[in-house]
Amino acid sequence: xxxxxxxxxxxxDVRAGDNLLEALRQHEVPVxxxxxxxxxxxxxxxxxxxxxxxTGATDTNLxxxxxxxxxxxxxxxxxxCVIEIPEVDEIVTHPSKILKATVAGIDDLTHDIKRIRxxxxxxxxxxxxxxxxxxFTPQHVRPYSMAVTANDGExxxxxxLVPGGRAxxxxxxxxKVGDAVRLSGPxxxxxxxxxxxxxxxxVAGGTGLAPILSIVRGMAESGMNNRVHxxxxxxxxxxxxxxRWLDELKERxxxxxxxxxVATAGEPGPYRTGVVTDAVNQDWDTLKGWRAYVAGxxxxxxxxxxxxxxxxxxxxxxxxxxxxxxxx
Numbered sequence: 001x002x003x004x005x006x007x008x009x010x011x012x013d014v015r016a017g018d019n020l021l022e023a024l025r026q027h028e029v030p031v032x033x034x035x036x037x038x039x040x041x042x043x044x045x046x047x048x049x050x051x052x053x054x055t056g057a058t059d060t061n062l063x064x065x066x067x068x069x070x071x072x073x074x075x076x077x078x079x080x081c082v083i084e085i086p087e088v089d090e091i092v093t094h095p096s097k098i099l100k101a102t103v104a105g106i107d108d109l110t111h112d113i114k115r116i117r118x119x120x121x122x123x124x125x126x127x128x129x130x131x132x133x134x135x136f137t138p139q140h141v142r143p144y145s146m147a148v149t150a151n152d153g154e155x156x157x158x159x160x161l162v163p164g165g166r167a168x169x170x171x172x173x174x175x176k177v178g179d180a181v182r183l184s185g186p187x188x189x190x191x192x193x194x195x196x197x198x199x200x201x202x203v204a205g206g207t208g209l210a211p212i213l214s215i216v217r218g219m220a221e222s223g224m225n226n227r228v229h230x231x232x233x234x235x236x237x238x239x240x241x242x243x244r245w246l247d248e249l250k251e252r253x254x255x256x257x258x259x260x261x262v263a264t265a266g267e268p269g270p271y272r273t274g275v276v277t278d279a280v281n282q283d284w285d286t287l288k289g290w291r292a293y294v295a296g297x298x299x300x301x302x303x304x305x306x307x308x309x310x311x312x313x314x315x316x317x318x319x320x321x322x323x324x325x326x327x328x
Contacts, residue, residue, distance in 0.1 A: 001013075001015060001016050001079065001080055002014070003023065003077060003083055004083070005084075005085060006048060006083070006085070007084070010027075012029070014077055016078055016079070017078075019075070020045075020072040020073075020076070020077055021043050023077060024072060030091045031043060031072065031085050031091065032090075032093065032189075034185075034186055035073075035096035035187065036073045037073065037096075038071050039096075040096065040186070040189075041187070041188065041321075042092065042187075042188070043072040044071060044072075044189060045070060045071075045084060046070075046083070046084040047068050047082075047083060048067075048081075048083065049082045050080055050082060051078060051079055051081060052075040052076060054074055054076075055074060055075070072085075090193045092191055094126050094127065094186050096186070097122075097183075097184070097185070098184045099122055099182070099183045100121045100180060100182065100183075101119060101120055101121065101180070101181045101183045102119045103116065103117070103118060103119075103178060103181060104118060106171075106176070109241040112239075113158055113239075113241060114158070114161065114172070115147075115156060115158055116144075116156070116157045116158075116175075118134075118154055118156075119153070120155065120183075124150065124155060124183065125150050126186035126191075127150075127191035127218070128192040128211075128215045129145070129212075129319070130186040130188040130190075130214075131143050131145040131186070131187050131211065132144065132146065132155070132183050132184060133185060133187065134181055134184075135181065135183075135184070136175060136179070139166070140170045142167035142168075143187065144157040144159060145188075145211035145214065145295065146186075146210070146211070147213045149221055155183070158207045158209065158210040160207045188321040189319065189321065190293055190295065190319040192214075192215045192218045192219065192222075192293075193319075194222050194224065196291060198226065198290060198291045199227040199228065199229075199290045200219075200226050200227070200228040200291050201229045201231070201290055201291075201308070202215065202229070202295075203231045203233070203276060203277070203280060203292065203293075203295075203304045204231070204232050204276075205234075205276060205295070205296025205300040208294075208296030208297075209241070209242050211293070211295045211321070212230060212232075212293060213242060213245060213246075215293050216246075217249065220249055220253050224253075225254075227255045228253065228257070229257045229258075230246065230256065230257070230258045231280055232246075232259065232276070233261045233262075233275065233277075233300070234263065235263050235264055236263070236264045237271065239262075240260060240262070240271070259272060260272065261273070261274060263275060263276075276300065277303045277304050280307060281307055285311075287308055287311035287312055288312030290317070291313070291317040291318075291319070292317065292320075293319050293320070294308075301320045305318050
């Protein structure tokens with residue numbers, strides 16, 4: 001049985017029943033992966049022709065065919081097919097880990113956003129823009145994006161406290177410095193692509209600023225000089241945070257421009273008012289040839305993704321992992 005791989009134009013000799021990700025790895029095809037259990041989304045690829053069988057926990061024995069996007073780790077090869085893997089030159093392979101961490105600090109960033117710093121027992125490799133699952137207790141588990149880049153010391157997360165939220169209520173009332181936390185990851189596909197000189201636009205809503213900070217910090221550390229615009233949308237002036245970090249990044253990235261957009265107009269101030277996607281729409285007639293990183297609430301992420309594509313950006317160059325609020 002044969003599987004053709006695009007855009008490499010390679011043909012693999014495989015057996016019916018082989019796992020797609022394992023087949024790609026065995027034939028040394030460059031492909032991103034992390035958890036290998038269908039959670040992180042990193043090994044996403046597209047079925048160009050033919051069929052594979054989805055064998056993950058949620059899609060057991062369901063066929064996937066032409067045009068469908070699948071996770072390679074959850075796909076079983078059943079016939080000749082053509083598979084397209086994205087961005088061969090931007091592979092990330094950070095094996096998923098479960099690490100013990102300790103709360104090193106809890107700080108207030110705004111009236112309802114806390115900064116949580118976790119000291120690591122072991123090194124935790126991830127790409128800027130990815131996220132991890134944090135288990136505070138067996139009943140309090142929630143994914144959050146890293147706001148910093150990988151280092152040997154600690155990781156940082158920004159958590160908005162949601163009234164009645166299961167995990168955030170625990171964070172607000174019980175979590176304390178010195179507590180143990182279990183960290184699992186990395187997860188997510190909206191990680192920094194370092195091998196491009198394309199201009200970049202970042203759109204963040206609320207604590208969606210955390211992964212955007214990680215991405216822009218990663219750009220600075222890598223010496224990237226791409227033109228980059230960061231749009232940060234908040235509900236009201238009291239929800240603004242991170243200005244100092246963005247100003248520091250401007251000193252390291254001379255091509256960085258930041259825009260803070262406040263949805264609720266109050267007293268006249270230095271910030272733009274309105275919806276963050278409207279600000280992007282007003283500023284750009286075309287974004288053809290650009291790349292984007294989008295993070296925040298699903299409604300904002302969906303609206304921004306549609307807008308960016310409408311402005312001429314390739315769909316595959318819009319990188320987004322939405323923050324879902326259920327069960328927080």
